[in-house]
Amino acid sequence: MKxxxxxxxxxxxxxxxxxxxxxxxxxxxxxxxxxxxxxxAPLYVAINNGYFTERGLTVELTNGGGADxxxxxxxxxxxxxxxxxxxxxxxxxxxxxxxxxxxxLTKRDGxxxxxxxxxxxxxxxxxLKGKHVLxxxxxxxxxxxxxxxxxxxxxxxxxxxxxxxxxxxxNMMASVFESDDTVDYTTLFEPTATEYEQAGKGYIVASVxxxxxxVPYTAFCAKESYLKNNRDVAKKFLxxxxxxxxxxxxxxxxxxxKALAPxxxxxxxxxxxxxxxxxxENDTWCSTPVxxxxxxxxxxxxxxxxxxxxxxVAFADIVDNSIAKEIVK
Numbered sequence: 078m079k080x081x082x083x084x085x086x087x088x089x090x091x092x093x094x095x096x097x098x099x100x101x102x103x104x105x106x107x108x109x110x111x112x113x114x115x116x117x118a119p120l121y122v123a124i125n126n127g128y129f130t131e132r133g134l135t136v137e138l139t140n141g142g143g144a145d146x147x148x149x150x151x152x153x154x155x156x157x158x159x160x161x162x163x164x165x166x167x168x169x170x171x172x173x174x175x176x177x178x179x180x181x182l183t184k185r186d187g188x189x190x191x192x193x194x195x196x197x198x199x200x201x202x203x204x205l206k207g208k209h210v211l212x213x214x215x216x217x218x219x220x221x222x223x224x225x226x227x228x229x230x231x232x233x234x235x236x237x238x239x240x241x242x243x244x245x246x247x248n249m250m251a252s253v254f255e256s257d258d259t260v261d262y263t264t265l266f267e268p269t270a271t272e273y274e275q276a277g278k279g280y281i282v283a284s285v286x287x288x289x290x291x292v293p294y295t296a297f298c299a300k301e302s303y304l305k306n307n308r309d310v311a312k313k314f315l316x317x318x319x320x321x322x323x324x325x326x327x328x329x330x331x332x333x334x335k336a337l338a339p340x341x342x343x344x345x346x347x348x349x350x351x352x353x354x355x356x357x358e359n360d361t362w363c364s365t366p367v368x369x370x371x372x373x374x375x376x377x378x379x380x381x382x383x384x385x386x387x388x389x390v391a392f393a394d395i396v397d398n399s400i401a402k403e404i405v406k
Contacts, residue, residue: 103307105135106314109147109156111295112247113140113340114266115352116187117160118333119362121340123321132313142248144217151176151300157307158314159298162218163368163376166298166395167386177397179304180297180315180366185286186222187294187361188264191254191279200282202230207238211250211263215243218376219264221383222289228382254279267352268344275348286359292376293368304397312400315366319404322362330354366401 106129110117123129129136139156141147148165150156152172159165159176166176192200205227212227213220220243227233227241234241242260245253254263255278264285265273273279286294297315304311325333334349341349356362370392380386 104133104310105137106310107137107139107155107157109139109141109150109159111141111144111147111159111161112266114187115268115337115341115349116183116266116356116361117295118337118353118356119182119318119321119325120160121321122324122333122336123317125336125339126321126324128317128320129314132317134310134313134317136314143214143246145214147298148176151298157299157303158311160295161298163293163296163298163373163395164216164218164221164380164385167377167380167390168216170390170394174300174302175394176298177301177304178293178296178298178368178395179311179397179399180318180401181293181363181368181372182296182318182366183294183361184291184363184372185294185359185361186219186289186292187356187359188219188266188285189270189281189355190262190283190285191265191270191273192262192282193254193260193279195280197280197282202226202283202288203232205230205232205239205262208261209240209242209259211242211245211254211260213243213250213264214245214247216383216385217247218292218294218379219247219285221379221385222285222292223264225379225382226285226288267355268341268348271348271352271355272344284355284359286361289379290375291372292379293372296368297366301397304400308400312403315400315404319366322364325353325357325362326364330357365405367398367405368396368401 144161144165147159147161151159163178212223232239250263251269254260330350330353333353334346337349
C-alpha cells in the first residue's frame with residue numbers, strides 16, 4: 078500500500094498542471110479508464126451507439142495506464158469518473174473527500190496468460206515453476222491476482238528459480254515481454270493478447286479470470302462530492318453503460334464487433350469478435366452494477382495474500398450502491 082501511495086503522489090504531481098481545467102458543462106463527463114481493452118466492451122458500445130448522447134451526456138475518455146494514474150486523476154480533479162479496480166479506492170479511503178465505487182462493470186480478471194511457446198494444448202499452471210512471469214505492477218489487481226493463483230500452486234517469487242515480476246508498468250508489459258528474452262510469460266488483456274498471437278509474438282495458453290474466480294475487478298469510481306452534486310448525471314451514466322451491456326449480451330459477437338470497431342482502429346472486426354466471444358465465454362461482464370460485499374471480500378483476500386492490505390476496510394466505506402440499486406429497480 079505504501080508503494081501504491083508513493084506512486085499515487087508522483088502521479089498526482091504529473092497531472093497537477095491540468096487540474097485547473099474545470100468541467101464547464103455539468104453533463105460532460107471526464108472519464109479516465111485504467112487501460113483501453115475490449116474487456117470494457119459495454120462502455121464502448123454505449124459510447125459508439127449513442128446511449129450517452131441520448132441521455133444528454135458527453136463522455137471525454139482518456140487512458141490512465143494503471144489504477145494509480147486513474148486514482149491520481151480523480152484525486153486531482155482532472156477526471157470526474159474513473160474506471161479501475163476497487164483497490165484504488167481502498168488505498169485512498171482515508172481521504173477527506175473519499176472515493177467511492179458506485180457501479181461495477183466486470184466480475185473477474187480479464188487478462189490472458191501469454192507464453193513465448195505454443196503450449197496451449199498442454200499448459201498447466203504448475204508449468205510456471207522456474208519461469209519468469211510478468212505479473213503486473215506492485216499493488217495492482219493484475220499482479221496480485223497472478224500472485225494469488227501462483228501461490229495457490231505453491232509457486233513463489235524467488236523460490237526454485239520462479240520469478241513473479243511486479244516491477245514492470247502495466248502499459249509496458251507487452252513491449253517488455255517481446256523485447257526481453259529472459260521473460261517466459263506475461264498477462265495481457267484483449268485486444269493485445271489476440272494481436273500478439275496473430276503476429277506470432279506469443280501464444281494464449283490460459284485465462285487468468287477463469288482460474289482466479291469472481292472478484293469485482295473493475296468498477297466506476299468517483300469522489301463522494303461528485304456523486305452528491307451530480308447524482309442525476311452519474312445515474313444516467315450507469316444507465317447508458319447497462320444499455321451497452323444488454324446490447325453486448327443480446328447481439329452476436331459479429332454485430333458487437335461492428336459497434337466496437339470505432340474504438341479499436343487498426344483491429345479487424347473478425348479479431349474483435351474473437352475477443353468478445355472469449356470474454357463472453359469467461360462470463361466477464363456484470364448483469365447488475367450493484368457490487369456485493371462477498372465479492373469485495375474475495376478481492377480483499379487477494380490483496381492480503383500479496384501483503385497489500387494490512388487492515389480491514391469496511392464495505393460501506395468503499396462502496397455506494399444507492400445509484401446502482403435505483404437502476405436495478
